[in-house]
Amino acid sequence: xxxxxxxxxxxxxxxxxxxxxxxxxxxxxxxxxxxxxxxxxxxxxxxxxxxxxxxxxxxxxxxxxxxxxxxxxxxxxxxxxxxxxxxxxxxxxxxxxxxxxxxxxxxxxxxxxxxxxxxxxxxxxxxxxxxxxxxxxxxxxxxxxxxxxxxxxxxxxxxxxxxxxxxxxxxxxxxxxxxxxxxxxxxxxxxxxxxxxxxxxxxxxxxxxxxxxxxxxxxxxxxxxxxxxxxxxxxxxxxxxxxxxxxxxxxxxxxxxxxxxxxxxxxxxxxxxxxxxxxxxxxxxxxxx
Amino acid sequence: xxxxxxxxxxxxxxxxxxxxxxxxxxxxxxxxxxxxxxxxxxxxxxxxxxxxxxxxxxxxxxxxxxxxxxxxxxxxxxxxxxxxxxxxxxxxxxxxxxxxxxxxxxxxxxxxxxxxxxxxxxxxxxxxxxxxxxxxxxxxxxxxxxxxxxxxxxxxxxxxxxxxxxxxxxxxxxxxxxxxxxxxxxxxxxxxxxxxxxxxxxxxxxxxxxxxxxxxxxxxxxxxxxxxxxxxxxxxxxxxxxxxxxxxxxxxxxxxxxxxxxxxxxxxxxxxxxxxxxxxxxxxxxxxxxxxxxxxxxxxxxxxxxxxxxxxxxxxxxxxxxxxxxxxxxxxxxxxxxxxxxxx
Numbered sequence: 001x002x003x004x005x006x007x008x009x010x011x012x013x014x015x016x017x018x019x020x021x022x023x024x025x026x027x028x029x030x031x032x033x034x035x036x037x038x039x040x041x042x043x044x045x046x047x048x049x050x051x052x053x054x055x056x057x058x059x060x061x062x063x064x065x066x067x068x069x070x071x072x073x074x075x076x077x078x079x080x081x082x083x084x085x086x087x088x089x090x091x092x093x094x095x096x097x098x099x100x101x102x103x104x105x106x107x108x109x110x111x112x113x114x115x116x117x118x119x120x121x122x123x124x125x126x127x128x129x130x131x132x133x134x135x136x137x138x139x140x141x142x143x144x145x146x147x148x149x150x151x152x153x154x155x156x157x158x159x160x161x162x163x164x165x166x167x168x169x170x171x172x173x174x175x176x177x178x179x180x181x182x183x184x185x186x187x188x189x190x191x192x193x194x195x196x197x198x199x200x201x202x203x204x205x206x207x208x209x210x211x212x213x214x215x216x217x218x219x220x221x222x223x224x225x226x227x228x229x230x231x232x233x234x235x236x237x238x239x240x241x242x243x244x245x246x247x248x249x250x251x252x253x254x255x256x257x258x259x260x261x262x263x264x265x266x267x268x269x270x271x272x273x274x275x276x277x278x279x280x281x282x283x284x285x286x287x288x289x
Numbered sequence: 290x291x292x293x294x295x296x297x298x299x300x301x302x303x304x305x306x307x308x309x310x311x312x313x314x315x316x317x318x319x320x321x322x323x324x325x326x327x328x329x330x331x332x333x334x335x336x337x338x339x340x341x342x343x344x345x346x347x348x349x350x351x352x353x354x355x356x357x358x359x360x361x362x363x364x365x366x367x368x369x370x371x372x373x374x375x376x377x378x379x380x381x382x383x384x385x386x387x388x389x390x391x392x393x394x395x396x397x398x399x400x401x402x403x404x405x406x407x408x409x410x411x412x413x414x415x416x417x418x419x420x421x422x423x424x425x426x427x428x429x430x431x432x433x434x435x436x437x438x439x440x441x442x443x444x445x446x447x448x449x450x451x452x453x454x455x456x457x458x459x460x461x462x463x464x465x466x467x468x469x470x471x472x473x474x475x476x477x478x479x480x481x482x483x484x485x486x487x488x489x490x491x492x493x494x495x496x497x498x499x500x501x502x503x504x505x506x507x508x509x510x511x512x513x514x515x516x517x518x519x520x521x522x523x524x525x526x527x528x529x530x531x532x533x534x535x536x537x538x539x540x541x542x543x544x545x546x547x548x549x550x551x552x553x554x555x556x557x558x559x560x561x562x563x564x565x566x567x568x569x570x571x572x573x574x575x576x577x578x579x580x581x582x583x584x585x586x587x588x589x590x591x592x593x594x595x596x597x598x599x600x601x602x603x604x605x606x607x608x609x610x611x612x613x614x615x616x617x618x619x620x621x622x623x624x625x626x627x628x629x630x631x632x633x
Binding site for chain 2: 053056057058083084085086087088091092093094097102103104107108111112114115117118119120121122167
């Protein structure tokens, strides 16, 4: 994406999280420099969404601090930043969302303007134009007057992303934005958000896409200090997660890394015509489990 | 191209306002004593012009007019409260009485009726008892919910429902233990609601509070929309969810408490009118609140007319009429289009 200044926009230090009785995250240190994109990968249920919710300020970490930079680059604890101010710096698009009550697509996307308008505002021409261009970016401009419920799963996903785009924030946090999308939209959507947001944090399942789409990757895996036992990868009952690898995608997702963190074999190969690497995944060959 | 069958907002509001004015005058003709509409119009015009009052003046101006206005105010208030409650708890089955407010009010009112505890308040004894009971029960729901971690929808719904049953039991117990054979009757009549006791003096408080809450929700309509989309979504859109919920809760508790105190527990209006409004104009609070308020008032005004005509010279409780009229009317509206609430 863009070359990065090294000043962090988001900084996590010693972050831990509990959801009810369960300790989900522990000891997470992570910097997201301004102007960079970060992909967060990890097996199902490891806590990627929880981590993103902490970054978004909708969930408070149980331990440690999560900080967000203001316009001058000064870091402030997210929980202390006013919710309105936060929503102007950072837009967060959750993974699953129940469709809003009988709203039209355009009305739902217009909710993205809430942080930037007065609560009694009717929204003028300019606001409508922003909504329209956000919908345009996700290819739904012609559905602006349709009820949300008439959208398919993938269209709804794109509409919610349009709401995130309409927020016009320098930082965007997206939870599994490519779920439910067909291949063309997976590529186009990541490009669209990368073009608009200065700084991007995305959780994603598709390792091949992750390899090519982000400046850096962070892998969430089981905390080494938690109870040993169970398979290294894919055991959802094992203890809290932490960042077990962090760096350039090609390094993080090398053969050893993918085997260690995801329990599958893999090889990176260059695309025959394009200058980009791809990740081929296959079952582990020699491990008898 | 619009693909929805929504009714245009502004013409609908204009039509509803006209219907309010017309209905308020025409409805004065109906009652145990039938007065020709022409006489009604003349009597109202006389009053407005300060002319010497005619022979219908007392019935029209002192009895029926406050009553008509009270039904408009209470209907509007209940509809606004219902719309707010449905957003607060994100549940289509929520009505203004969800927080145990009506049950609490009925305990207070029943205590006033059966024990004569608040006799010092004279004709306001029952209303005062109801108001105290309503505020007490809202406070109790508040304490239970916050002690368990916050005013989340599920906690509010559950503690409200449980408290309602408990308080209803207490009210029944009070009636059962009472020596006065008429107590049961008057308690039941009160619980089912009536605007029969309306006077000019009783009118201003519910009117003022309904106006404040309605305008308040309207002023925060975008935040309300965000809250209806879900707490996490609202929070990520910069809405202070905890503060908005608290404000809404307190506002609704006071509004419903006052409405119940002046008119008893009129069911159904606060449940169906907001849904009907959403069916007509869509789910944004900017349009739902005014349409629900105007529609709720109009609905209750004519419900009250029906209530005093059906079993003349007896009056039947409003809750009976709202149920009988409201249920089929609502089912009819539901059939009009595919309707969803919060994705359900």
